[in-house]
Amino acid sequence: MPKISSADFSALISGKKKKEITHLALPVTNNDGIEIAVSQSLKREIEKTFKISLTDELAKVGPAFTGKVAEILEIPLLGDEKKVSRIYCVGIGERSPQDLRKAGAALGRKVKASNAQLLTLCPSDESNALTHLVAMALGSYSWSEKSGPQPETPSFFISDSYRRVLKKAEVLISGTWCTRDLVHTPANIATPEWISGQAKRFGKIPNVSIKVLSGQGLREFGGLKAVGNSSTVHPPRFVRVSYQPKARTSPHVVLVGKGITFDTGGVSLKRPYDVMMGMKSDMSGAAAALMTVVSAAELKLPVRVTALLMLAENALSGTSQRPSDVIKHYGGTTVEVINTDAEGRLVLADGLAYADKHLDPDYLIDIATLTGAATLGLSRYYGAMYTRDEKLAKNLNRVGDFIGERVWHMPLVDDYSIALESDVADFNHTADKFAFQGGSITAALFLEKFVGKRRWVHLDIAGPARSENDAGENPKGGTGFGVRLLTEWLTTL
Structure with missing residues (x-):
């Protein structure tokens, strides 16, 4: 079963967990234009930490990335050893429970396929965060009796702001x-x-x-x-x-x-x-x-x-x-x-x-x-x-x-x-x-x-x-x- 840990966002990026995190996931909506569905303060913190403009990065993609439900855009981060290797922008549609499940599951499968250790930022509402977390973990599920090395179990990290839903999410996932x-x-x-x-x-x-x-x-x-x-x-x-x-x-x-x-x-x-x-x-x-x-x-x-x-x-x-x-x-x-x-x-x-x-x-x-x-x-x-x-x-x-x-x-x-x-x-x-x-x-x-x-x-x-x-x-x-x-x-x- 995947491990889910929580901590302050800055601590996750710059502290002892930093080396364990390889990818960052951000929820994205498209309501008359693509937007990162996190608070402005958190968005600024991300941009400061990674020395990028998320708005500019999304603009470079043009119409190829629509932000539809479960669509995932990879933004590579190169040239700085302090950065994670990639940012995943994940389309969450209208934030309905069904959309969040589809998006979370797609992200989980992506993480499983890439052996990533992911820091995910969930939609701010607690029930939406729960839905997204559970779907993400369940989407990464695999089972095999094949001989030889088994796929590495992914790890997920979340910001402390979601700590209240973490226990329930872990129990439902488990x-x-x-x-x-x-x-x-x-x-x-x-x-x-x-x-x-x-x-x-x-x-x-x-x-x-x-x-x-x-x-x-x-x-x-x-x-x-x-x-x-x-x-x-x-x-x-x-x-x-x-x-x-x-x-x-x-x-x-x-x-x-x-x-x-x-x-x-x-x-x-x-x-x-x-x-x-x-x-x-x-x-x-x-x-x-x-x-x-x-x-x-x-x-x-x-x-x-x-x-x-x-x-x-x-x-x-x-x-x-x-x-x-x-x-x-x-x-x-x-x-x-x-x-x-x-x-x-x-x-x-x-x-x-x-x-x-x-x-x-x-x-x-x-x-x-x-x-x-x-x-x-x-x-x-x-x-x-x-x-x-x-x-x-x-x-x-x-x-x-x-x-x-x-x-x-x-x-x-x-x-x-x-x-x-x-x-x-x-x-x-x-x-x-x-x-x-x-x-x-x-x-x-x-x-x-x-x-x-x-x-x-x-x-x-x-x-x-x-x-x-x-x-x-x-x-x-x-x-x-x-x-x-x-x-x-x-x-x-």
């Missing part, structure tokens, strides 16, 4: 970065046992506790066992991660995360086979839930937060569940299995029922890469959000728009519940896709049966949890979606 690392780790390493071991490491954080169940400890978790017992080498785990601040015990938020470490589809084998290439990321929900609790603890939020990680591998073996099997979930509800490739809702149902019975949550949220159907209308940039609580939905929508992890409020259509009727059990766990469409909706309706009367939200992040290419703050592969959304939402409670 939470998302660690989630991405977990998601990118291949499934031969990131087994249920391995992920539970990673979770235990966070038990050292003050007010955080970890509980892991396996083997006979899972005897009541019928859904988790039905899915996870397909892998005798990597059996399932239930991990409870709790943050309980000393000063306050309410509200209590419980997050239930789908943690399928690899999904073959089971007996209902995925096809075409190349769909499986991304299935190591089917534990993205559990990773996001884990790191949201860690982020809340790091920020010392006055909110009690618990994550339930439902960890299993959906393998194909002689112990795999079968279509037409009937399983008993936590709490006693029976379900007829229709399609073993709809395994995520089976493990989530156990977690939701456990939370309702034992944890008395004020808010109950599940997060999962659940259905391909969710991507049909929303594609890759929005998560599907299901809840009957309009106030809660509006708050999550607002937070998502601000933080850059957007969700769309989807309908829970009661008429579709007929698709879940079973002749032999309390419910089918999925509709017959050849007889009934709306797979994302029917999945949410199934999960709702396990939440009691709780204030509940289902987040289907099948679209935004993975990116097919480098785009904005997101790398190709796992994006870490959900950590920033849920952490920022917790700050509003």
Whole structure:
């Protein structure tokens, strides 16, 4: 993860940090002419330090540099050993959160490609500075298991004037970065046992506790066992991660995360086979839930937060569940299995029922890469959000728009519940896709049966949890979606 440090601007340029800094980044707007979007006093200090006129340097470029969002102009600084080697002028558009994210991410990728150690000057507004810093760091993300030297992790320096937002920025960056690392780790390493071991490491954080169940400890978790017992080498785990601040015990938020470490589809084998290439990321929900609790603890939020990680591998073996099997979930509800490739809702149902019975949550949220159907209308940039609580939905929508992890409020259509009727059990766990469409909706309706009367939200992040290419703050592969959304939402409670 990149390191972010703060200090007085003059000290950064002339003090002991000077030799570590190779580049300076300045935000630029174009409102009837290109302008450096920093205070006049800071602009004068920069020009005095580097013995240049920024206005003149920009004028030399002419119309080639328009200052549009995410456009970057390099100004080389030569002939003076006290100077950094380059100034980056970065277009930030109209300073909207979306523009600042695009600009920050573009700058982060530029820094990563050049191995620069960057001093960045953010827009002066604190919320804008936070948006810019987080996007910049996340844009510099990389992950590789290649042999040989790895790319150098960039360092970012910021002026003391942004110190107040630095801690929050670091936590949001760290939470998302660690989630991405977990998601990118291949499934031969990131087994249920391995992920539970990673979770235990966070038990050292003050007010955080970890509980892991396996083997006979899972005897009541019928859904988790039905899915996870397909892998005798990597059996399932239930991990409870709790943050309980000393000063306050309410509200209590419980997050239930789908943690399928690899999904073959089971007996209902995925096809075409190349769909499986991304299935190591089917534990993205559990990773996001884990790191949201860690982020809340790091920020010392006055909110009690618990994550339930439902960890299993959906393998194909002689112990795999079968279509037409009937399983008993936590709490006693029976379900007829229709399609073993709809395994995520089976493990989530156990977690939701456990939370309702034992944890008395004020808010109950599940997060999962659940259905391909969710991507049909929303594609890759929005998560599907299901809840009957309009106030809660509006708050999550607002937070998502601000933080850059957007969700769309989807309908829970009661008429579709007929698709879940079973002749032999309390419910089918999925509709017959050849007889009934709306797979994302029917999945949410199934999960709702396990939440009691709780204030509940289902987040289907099948679209935004993975990116097919480098785009904005997101790398190709796992994006870490959900950590920033849920952490920022917790700050509003």
